[in-house]
Amino acid sequence: MTQKKLIVSVYVFVCCVVTAMGQSLKYYNADDFPLIGKMSDDTEGRYARLPLSCKGESKKWVWILGQDTPGLAVRFATNSTAIATKWVTKRNNSMSHMAMVGVKGLDLYVLKSGKWRYVRCARPKGKENEGVIISDMKGEMNEYMLYLPLYDGIETLEIGIEEKAVIRQPQVESPVTERPVICYGTSITQGGCATRPGMAYTNILSRMLNREVVNLGFSGHGHLEYEIAELMTHRNPSVIVMDFISNVSASMLNERIERFMSIIEDKIPGVQILFIEHVPFPLAEFNLKKGEWVEESNEALRKAFRELKKKGYQNLHYLKSEHLLGEDGESTVDGEHFTDLGFDRFAKGIYPVVKKLIRHAER
Template sequence: MHAQGLEWRQLRGEDVEGKGWSETAAPFDRLPISAQALVPPSVWNLSHHSAGICFRFVTASPQIGVRWSVGGELAMPHMPASGVSGVDLYGRDSGGKWRFIGVGQPRQQVGNQVVFEGARGGPREFCLYLPLYNNTLRVELGFAPGTGLLPPPPRKHRPIVFYGTSITQGGCASRPGMAFTAIAARALERSHTNLGFSGNGKMELALAHLLSEIDASVYVLDCLRNMSEPQVLERLEPFVRQLRAKRPQTPILCAGDAFLDSPTEPSRSKITRETVERLTKAGIPGLVYLPMQNAWGSDGEATVDGVHPTDLGMSRQAEVFVKALKKLV
């Protein structure tokens, strides 16, 4: 499809969904400016990636154009450019369900462009996901003249906040809408904030403080892959206590590890489960441990490299989280 004749509108930081803070250094950053002095440099650098940030809108335009630019490498050896740096469009079908429409595959850092099929027969709700593993510098949307851009239906619920690892951030989904966090949010009809930091989900107390600034419906802690056993022993309880002190009633879901878990339950997951049980007995409410044994299935087909899930692994992991989150949100 061609972009000829479309009218273009630049997307601003205040337009999007999935940001936990409005005061950010760049429009599509995931942490506030104040976090730079609080978090490790590696977390700050990864916070410029636009994982989980999306734009919901309603339009009657039969074509929807997207122009976008990113600031880093387009792809990784184990993750395609369409997931690292691409944009992903979903739209609601006649029954109100979200359906994949198309992915914008980047070919350069600056000036990528794609035109999707838009609405037919009247206004329709859409959701555009931004890149998972790159700095998104600029986004423009194009619509047919006279079709207009309308606001989406307001969300009725507070967001789900995910904090974790490279898998939480979206590695190695083939496109942004296939991150397990995005799949789960669509299934639950909730907005979500993705605070996955590749290799750096390590439960520093500064992150507990930052998470508590977001008025969430539930906090999901999914950090075990990035933590050693001593780190889990040292950091999980203080992290939960800090978060609970600021948010006394919000559920906190502590996930086990899908890759490490086995019927005998390895120590990092065991430590997590026992910590949740001990804190619950101590009177701290709203803590849930989510075992992840066989979350990716038992056929060995759910990863790219034995560690990071494919779209199949993401879908399977999302199912496990949706089942648990339905009881909490």
């Protein structure tokens, strides 16, 4: 192809894109719209989970993962027939067992008849990204929620709409942000390995409850860090879900659990706390060492739970995990980390318990 023909072809392609869009887009800084899913605004940049008070206090990778954005979402309303985004990631992370959309992409939902409905994702290409999520919609004013990456952070984020359209602050409080639910745990809590951000169990649970759910999952960690216990006492949460046992040995549990719980109990004595067992993931059925680890972990958790109750911690609850992932072994990507199916089953399994505990906390 000659250079002249190539230039003409590119020009025609661009014109077709503009024609399909109807008109050019105008971008708005997402910093100007509400962000849900944070415990503190005193962070190193807007799109981060851990406050500056944890810098130097948390272990290196807890701090790094605390700059990732699982559970964070931007709320806005617009009547645009097209919605686009520009975003720059912090780490340009990639993972061999997790879809790139889940790692560092975005996920758009719309509020319809009081329920959040999935629209489409924004696919990442690298550190710097730009693209149209959806076009050719009706020009109706709708409420939107844009979920941020699960295993990467955001440096900058812009929302694009048609020049003639309006973008404004959300008019509906959904999810409800008063007295949020906190989920504390490991890589699975952080969102590994959902195909897209909206399918992490914390985000599914938030939509089911219509309640803000703060994601304090840290891949490879969840070691009952005392500074995280302190962070949990902010914002007067209604329920704390403790989904950490898969990364904690019996000795670490015995050493750290009582101080961890006392930090929470001293500052927010009315909060309801739900301990969840290590799920019997498929790998544990065939790998004998993994199977032993699951059994030993759950036995240690049961023992610690009983001891805490004896010592006067009354707002503690315990959920067995044997049926949370189903019986067919199809809920994980690698025998351990959840697929979307696994996250959906897990969220639906814990939902009725968490809903009941919210009602109990707010009586």
